Amino acid sequence: MPEEYRLILKHADAPKYSNDIECYMKHGGYKALTKALKLKGKRVEGKGVIPPQEWIREEVKASGLRGRGGAGFSCGLKWSFVDRRSGKPIYLICNADESEPGTFKDRQIIYKDPHQLIEGMIISAYANDVNLAYIYIRGEFVEGAKILNKALDEARKKKFLGKDILGSGFNLEIHVHRGAGAYICGEETGLIESLEGKRAYPRIKPPYFPAILGLYMCPTIVNNVETLCAVKHIVADGSEAFAKLGTPNNTGTRIVSLSGHVKNPGYYEIEVGKATIGELIFNENFGGGLREGRELKAIIPGGSSAKVFKAGETFKMKGKDKKGNPIDKEVDLLDLPYDFDSLMAAGSMSGSGAIIVMDDSTDIVDALSNVSEFYAHESCGQCTPCREGSLWMSKALHRMTHGEGRKEDADYLLNIAQNIQGRTICAFGEACSWPVLSFVKKFKPEFEARGAEDEQRKAEEVSD
Numbered sequence: 001m002p003e004e005y006r007l008i009l010k011h012a013d014a015p016k017y018s019n020d021i022e023c024y025m026k027h028g029g030y031k032a033l034t035k036a037l038k039l040k041g042k043r044v045e046g047k048g049v050i051p052p053q054e055w056i057r058e059e060v061k062a063s064g065l066r067g068r069g070g071a072g073f074s075c076g077l078k079w080s081f082v083d084r085r086s087g088k089p090i091y092l093i094c095n096a097d098e099s100e101p102g103t104f105k106d107r108q109i110i111y112k113d114p115h116q117l118i119e120g121m122i123i124s125a126y127a128n129d130v131n132l133a134y135i136y137i138r139g140e141f142v143e144g145a146k147i148l149n150k151a152l153d154e155a156r157k158k159k160f161l162g163k164d165i166l167g168s169g170f171n172l173e174i175h176v177h178r179g180a181g182a183y184i185c186g187e188e189t190g191l192i193e194s195l196e197g198k199r200a201y202p203r204i205k206p207p208y209f210p211a212i213l214g215l216y217m218c219p220t221i222v223n224n225v226e227t228l229c230a231v232k233h234i235v236a237d238g239s240e241a242f243a244k245l246g247t248p249n250n251t252g253t254r255i256v257s258l259s260g261h262v263k264n265p266g267y268y269e270i271e272v273g274k275a276t277i278g279e280l281i282f283n284e285n286f287g288g289g290l291r292e293g294r295e296l297k298a299i300i301p302g303g304s305s306a307k308v309f310k311a312g313e314t315f316k317m318k319g320k321d322k323k324g325n326p327i328d329k330e331v332d333l334l335d336l337p338y339d340f341d342s343l344m345a346a347g348s349m350s351g352s353g354a355i356i357v358m359d360d361s362t363d364i365v366d367a368l369s370n371v372s373e374f375y376a377h378e379s380c381g382q383c384t385p386c387r388e389g390s391l392w393m394s395k396a397l398h399r400m401t402h403g404e405g406r407k408e409d410a411d412y413l414l415n416i417a418q419n420i421q422g423r424t425i426c427a428f429g430e431a432c433s434w435p436v437l438s439f440v441k442k443f444k445p446e447f448e449a450r451g452a453e454d455e456q457r458k459a460e461e462v463s464d
């Protein structure tokens, strides 16, 4: 039976563990930073001696670490895109906005082990020649911001931050910036605009790829809290040790936020791909199953913007197993390994690592209406398809949940969603249209029945 594997949350819930620096150091904290700052250049075949900063970047690439914020993009590759020749300063931003509904993992790290994030950030900054970094934390996390500021002060006093860190000649300052309280502030270019003091309007890519034209039009790295914590462990234990965790191409651990109709909702850290969706929902050491007498109806596997899965779905999976043997088989939803590639192959994504479970008591039209209302409220309004479309979808669904459905509503919703995706400045267009496309396609009879019932009831009212 798969179990939790706690790498990043190792100390989070340990008795007597506190979030102050003394406790962190007693458990080996800041040793990885000391190691990183003492590294000498490394001889690499074909490249000669590379500086320690480049070596750390190579280690992160070799570890296979993929971003934990949503897209699952290779961290090492992202770092390799940074424009290091522009002569401009390079910035590092930690994305602690954690705004994707269903997600509640980054806040656990911040509340319980903030120094782990700070150490990961200092190492990442050192590796990327960054002298000024920011933690952009969601505005509502007032307590989280306080904890981080206290932890940063403690780190400054111990000379892990500031000028000439531990006598290495490396200088770094980290500031906490409280967000503006909108979902779109979590989108990296919207976040950058917000950090610059403006409204969080996402920027168009190209040309505004953060690695080239980011904060103050300078090269910028934006990484999620969990991603930056993983960097600390890659430096502490080596890329090979990290890559041994998880499965090929899906290395390391992942913190899963499990919510909805399970007996034990909560956060669980697993080796990526070592537990299936079914195990996460039903095993005693994870979700513990559904409420008594209930059956599974649907699962949103990666935060509310991920496409929904319907209970009983199967997927044709092709690829290679752990030993490299080819796979070509039909896999049941519950047997899907919880990793980036399997969920993508099944037509959805593991996104922010948030699984939302719905049992058969769920009114699926209501559930989608709830999700759509959120997206209509959060659209920044720059792009017409997103601004208007998200509102039209939400209004139609609101109508349907208030006895005013129409037979053609299902197709109407699909039509709007299809006209949003791929036609917007940022991926919010997909975030608001994917739930509609997947819910309506997979549960079409429920949507059609709702419209038909309402029309019939109204016709009967008129004839009365």
Ligand SMILES: Cc1cc2nc3c(=O)[nH]c(=O)nc-3n(C[C@H](O)[C@H](O)[C@H](O)COP(=O)(O)O)c2cc1C
Pocket (backbone or CB within 6 Å): 066, 067, 068, 069, 070, 071, 072, 073, 075, 078, 095, 096, 097, 098, 099, 100, 183, 184, 185, 186, 187, 188, 189, 222, 223, 224, 225, 227, 228, 426, 427, 428, 431
């Ligand atoms: C609408 C929207 C909201 C997002 N919200 C968050 C968020 O709250 N936290 C986060 O880390 N990434 C969020 N992202 C992803 C970021 O844009 C970015 O890809 C991520 O912070 C990169 O970090 P990573 O490579 O470490 O995953 C969001 C993306 C979109 C499109």
Ligand code: SF4
Pocket (backbone or CB within 6 Å): 184, 201, 202, 378, 379, 380, 381, 382, 383, 384, 386, 387, 424, 425, 426, 427, 428, 429
């Ligand atoms: S897709 Fe939506 S959220 Fe993104 S820029 Fe356009 S209007 Fe704003």
